Amino acid sequence: MNARSGMESIGVRQRLITLEGIDGAGKSTHIKAMAQLLQEQGGSVLVSREPGGSALAERLRELLLHEPMGSFTELLLIFAARNDHVERSIRPALARGQWVLCDRFTDATWAYQGAGRGMDAAQIAWLEASVHADVQPLRTYWFDLDPMEAAKRRALSRGSADRFESEDLRFFERVRTGYQERAALRPDCFFRIDASQNQSQIAELLLNDLKECIQSLPAGAPIIGSDCA
Ligand SMILES: Nc1ncnc2c1ncn2[C@@H]1O[C@H](COP(=O)(O)OP(=O)(O)OP(=O)(O)O)[C@@H](O)[C@H]1O
Numbered sequence: 142m143n144a145r146s147g148m149e150s151i152g153v154r155q156r157l158i159t160l161e162g163i164d165g166a167g168k169s170t171h172i173k174a175m176a177q178l179l180q181e182q183g184g185s186v187l188v189s190r191e192p193g194g195s196a197l198a199e200r201l202r203e204l205l206l207h208e209p210m211g212s213f214t215e216l217l218l219i220f221a222a223r224n225d226h227v228e229r230s231i232r233p234a235l236a237r238g239q240w241v242l243c244d245r246f247t248d249a250t251w252a253y254q255g256a257g258r259g260m261d262a263a264q265i266a267w268l269e270a271s272v273h274a275d276v277q278p279l280r281t282y283w284f285d286l287d288p289m290e291a292a293k294r295r296a297l298s299r300g301s302a303d304r305f306e307s308e309d310l311r312f313f314e315r316v317r318t319g320y321q322e323r324a325a326l327r328p329d330c331f332f333r334i335d336a337s338q339n340q341s342q343i344a345e346l347l348l349n350d351l352k353e354c355i356q357s358l359p360a361g362a363p364i365i366g367s368d369c370a
């Protein structure tokens with residue numbers, strides 16, 4: 142069982158913000174401006190990503206993106222990486238009163254490994270509850286984009302494709318449907334962004350909502366340090 146020291150006082154409204162959406166939808170494009178806003182208005186920020194976000198999880202990321210493996214192995218490795226990331230990075234940052242801005246989190250597992258690969262929902266739910274029942278996003282920005290458009294963006298900007306980017310359009314259609322299902326399950330948390338809009342339209346929507354999010358939380362624990370570049 143994971144150590145949960147310090148988390149009880151934070152309660153359910155934790156300062157975890159996640160970005161979700163299929164590969165090439167535009168998540169990473171906006172993360173720096175979001176981190177800046179959080180720093181200006183909300184204090185200290187840890188910017189992170191999944192798979193990855195801790196030294197061990199970054200090594201597992203390399204395997205996940207490039208090493209051939211079966212779907213169940215992939216699911217277990219994703220949660221092994223997440224467990225290390227939550228234990229070593231996310232939980233301590235939240236306990237210090239920092240914001241955590243994470244490029245993908247467990248909604249991506251529901252979408253990619255659940256809807257995309259067809260992995261069993263009960264297994265995903267068990268892994269999620271075991272790894273981070275105490276840590277859930279306050280807000281999830283879902284960059285929703287037609288898979289064909291996302292593929293065009295990737296073709297313009299990327300070199301060789303990783304294991305996920307190499308999947309066909311039908312896979313990404315399933316992943317998109319998976320995100321739709323997550324959004325329907327957690328309507329208060331999910332904020333859908335029509336990612337076909339131009340970057341400045343998206344930035345305006347995102348940053349306005351993020352500002353409201355920051356203002357919705359009472360002043361928290363003392364804020365120490367910053368990992369934001
Ligand atoms: N609104 C937009 N309109 C057109 N192109 C965009 C838009 N937003 C981002 N892009 C471009 O699309 C490409 C993919 O964007 P980005 O890397 O942010 O996607 P991502 O969601 O982080 O993808 P991945 O999940 O693979 O990391 C980049 O070249 C980026 O400049």
Ligand SMILES: [Mg+2]
Nearest residue numbers: 168169170244
């Ligand atoms: Mg990205």
